[in-house]
Structure formats: C-alpha cells, structure tokens
Amino acid sequence: MPKPPDIETFLNLLRESHLLSVDEVRTVIDRHELENAASPKEAAQRLVTAKVLTRYQGERLLSGRTRGFFIDRYKILEVLGFGGMGSLYLAEDKETKDPVALKVLNEKCRNDAGMMTRLKLEAIAGARLDHPHVVRTISYEEAGAVCYIAMEFVKGISLLELVLLKQKSLPTPQVCDVISQAARGLAVAHQGGIIHRDLKPENLIIDSEGYVKVLDFGLALLKDHPEAEFSLAMIFGHGCVGTPEYIAPEQSKDGQSADARTDIYSL
Structure with a gap:
C-alpha cells in the first residue's frame, strides 16, 4: 500500500x-x-x-501498513535488533500488559530443520533456568508461519556496550561483581546439565541497578538432548561451536567435550 x-x-x-x-x-x-x-x-x-x-x-x-503489529497475544512495540536467525522485538502481553522480548525466526531459518531445532532447544534450556541471574524464558510458540521464543525483557545494556560506553577498562570491584553475578547464573545452568558454550560480553546484560543476567542459550549443550548436536552439525558442520575469541582451546576442537570448565574459561 x-x-x-x-x-x-x-x-x-x-x-x-x-x-x-x-x-x-x-x-x-x-x-x-x-x-x-x-x-x-x-x-x-x-x-x-x-x-x-x-x-x-x-x-x-x-508506510501504509496495517499488519505486523501483533504476534499471537503480543503487541509489537519496537524492534530491539536483527541477527542471522531473525529479529528481536520488544512486545507487550495484551492480557497482562507485561513487557516481553520476542526472538522471532526469519523465513530462511523457518525452513531450516536445524535452526528450528536449535530454537526449540534454546527455549527448553531457558525454561529450565529459573534464576535471578539468567534471563527467563516464558515459552516457545508456533503461530502459523511464525516461530518464536517469548522471554523476560531486561531494560539494560550488554557488558560489551558498557565497556564501549566507558571507553576504558571497568574498575576492578565492578568487574568482580559482574563475574560473580554471572557465575551464580551459570552454576544453576551447570547443575541442570546445561553448558552455555557461547559466553561473551554481548551475552551478559546489565540493568540500571547493576544487576547482571546471562542470556542467549542458542548454542547450549544439553546433556539429555543429543539431537542438539545433530542440529548444530546441520547448521555449522563439524567446526568450532562458540565465539573463537572467548572459548576454551579444547572447545574449539570439539564442542561436544565442553563442560562447566569451558564456560568458566570463557567467563
């Protein structure tokens, strides 16, 4: 139009x-x-x-558009970002009026069985982790041709954005506090048989009160879901899983060998 x-x-x-x-x-x-x-x-x-x-x-x-304002029971408020898998939106639950973040697969990924499996497994991992230092997953949904994860919305900035904003190293006490909070969230994940495998500054979000949460379990290793590794192989082949700048040497050679220690190395 x-x-x-x-x-x-x-x-x-x-x-x-x-x-x-x-x-x-x-x-x-x-x-x-x-x-x-x-x-x-x-x-x-x-x-x-x-x-x-x-x-x-x-x-x-x-621009003449009357569609694209709703996904299921959620009203889209703003676009938070774009990635290789799709888009991230700030939305509002029409019933509760609570703000949520929606991670929505793009059309290309919706037609990729590996990507679909990864999104489902990311939702499974997130739903297991009910902890103040982990971004909470609300649900995984398929609404017609739209596949998405609804997550807790955290108003804040990533650790990477904070460092770039300061344009210098953070004070040692603040660094220790960030690491300590993130480690608490990771500990709960590890106890639940979940290895993050992609810890990096972009995946730690800090709110205005200095509260830290771990997010994005899209590359997580779930000990009781072997199909996760098959889906990763479909997407990435048998190469490195994770971000090379932050992963442990052994993880760069074999992502399946990752355990709590490799996450600690990344942290």
Whole structure:
C-alpha cells in the first residue's frame, strides 16, 4: 500500500491496524486534534509524543501498513535488533500488559530443520533456568508461519556496550561483581546439565541497578538432548561451536567435550 496521502487515510490505517479499539480511536482523534494535523506525519508524531503509539508503530502506519503489529497475544512495540536467525522485538502481553522480548525466526531459518531445532532447544534450556541471574524464558510458540521464543525483557545494556560506553577498562570491584553475578547464573545452568558454550560480553546484560543476567542459550549443550548436536552439525558442520575469541582451546576442537570448565574459561 502506498504512503498515506492525507489525514483521513492515516486514520483509516490506524483503525484497520487494531492497535486501538474503535472507541480509543475516536478519543485520540478528539483529544489530539488529529483531523487538524498538517500531515499524517504530524498526526503520527502527536500520538508517539503522547505515548499512544510507539515510534515503530507510527512508522509502519505512515508506510501504509496495517499488519505486523501483533504476534499471537503480543503487541509489537519496537524492534530491539536483527541477527542471522531473525529479529528481536520488544512486545507487550495484551492480557497482562507485561513487557516481553520476542526472538522471532526469519523465513530462511523457518525452513531450516536445524535452526528450528536449535530454537526449540534454546527455549527448553531457558525454561529450565529459573534464576535471578539468567534471563527467563516464558515459552516457545508456533503461530502459523511464525516461530518464536517469548522471554523476560531486561531494560539494560550488554557488558560489551558498557565497556564501549566507558571507553576504558571497568574498575576492578565492578568487574568482580559482574563475574560473580554471572557465575551464580551459570552454576544453576551447570547443575541442570546445561553448558552455555557461547559466553561473551554481548551475552551478559546489565540493568540500571547493576544487576547482571546471562542470556542467549542458542548454542547450549544439553546433556539429555543429543539431537542438539545433530542440529548444530546441520547448521555449522563439524567446526568450532562458540565465539573463537572467548572459548576454551579444547572447545574449539570439539564442542561436544565442553563442560562447566569451558564456560568458566570463557567467563
């Protein structure tokens, strides 16, 4: 659909998107005087400023789109990032209003049996780990052609982003605190027979209070799920599993040999 040429078209797109109820649309039109806006862009900006819409939602409406705002029971709020497997979104549970992070496979990966298996196993690993220092997995879902993991949303930055932001080494006490918190989360994973295998600064997230959580068990070794290694072989062949800069030497030669010690090395 082409870019909306006028206010009336924009408001019709808003109605068709189901982001707001019919009554809510009427209310925001009057409250924010949208029919008097100079352009659809100005109308969208008023709604974003008033926090009626997010920037992502406003931009999609301005591009003429009325779909892509919902996945199952979740309303998409923003795009958090893109990766080789797909996209990461900030979303809101329509029932509880809780914020969640959705990891959604892209079309290419949805048609790859190995990638599908890895996503399921990542969800299995995450669902087992109920610990303050591990990002909580809520569920794995398949909704039509969409496959995704719903996870706890943590508002913060990765350890890598923190170091780049500071542009210098972190103080020793802070480093010790980060390592200590991450180690507690890892200990619970190891007790549950789960080896992370891809610990790196990007996979430790720190919130505004300095609370650290381990995330991304996409390359985890699950001792009771041998099919995990088969799926990895389908994706990567029999090469190195993990990020070379951080893995233990023995893991670079044989990912299946990884155990708690290789995670500790990476940490």
